[in-house]
Amino acid sequence: MASVSASHLILFIASILVAASVSGVLTSTVGDLSNAIDDTGLQVSDDVRTDIEIISDSGSDAVYNDTEGNITLYVKNTGSLQLAADSNTMDVLVNGQYETDVTVTLLEDSVTWDSGDVVRLDISRSLATNEDHRIQLTVNGDEEVFQFNT
Missing domain, CATH: 1.20.5 (Single alpha-helices involved in coiled-coils or other helix-helix interfaces)
Known part of the structure; x- marks a missing residue:
């Protein structure tokens, strides 16, 4: 036992x-x-x-400067989150190719990209003329697409 x-x-x-x-x-x-x-x-x-809107006019000649090979976009922060106005926080694709030569300029008198503020993106990239082009901008998971013709 x-x-x-x-x-x-x-x-x-x-x-x-x-x-x-x-x-x-x-x-x-x-x-x-x-x-x-x-x-x-x-x-x-x-x-x-996070919400952004590309407010550039796709029919305007001001989007692409063919003599300098420069694309200019205006992007507005329409969300409630304060964003960094820095190219390192954005993914920019032009015709499917990732762009690293992107300059971001804040157009407001502040240090951060607040709700309602606009930034200017200058993308150094030569494009073929008389063709359709597509730019995809991703910031904090929010994706916007801009299409234009040169």
């Missing part, structure tokens, strides 16, 4: 140890999952509050 009690005691202690280690792993995993959900919620909040 004593051998049955001893084996039950050993099994009980082993099951307690296994349960303790599993609960430690689960507690850590739940904590990591909670932090990931918080981070995702903040990112989604920023994405929802």
Whole structure:
């Protein structure tokens, strides 16, 4: 009889140890999952509050300067989130090619790109004349497309 009690005691202690280690792993995993959900919620909040509009006139001759090989776009922050007026925070694609030679100029008397403010994008890129062109601008997940003809 004593051998049955001893084996039950050993099994009980082993099951307690296994349960303790599993609960430690689960507690850590739940904590990591909670932090990931918080981070995702903040990112989604920023994405929802970000909205931009390209306000340049696609029929205007002021969009593309063929002598300098320069594209000029005016972009307005129509969202509620304050944005950085910096080319590093924007993705600019011209006819499907990623552009790195982009200059951003804030047209307002402030340091940040607030709601209602306009920036000027100067993109150094030569384009073929008498063709349709497409510019895709992505800021904080908000994507705008501008099409024009040179």
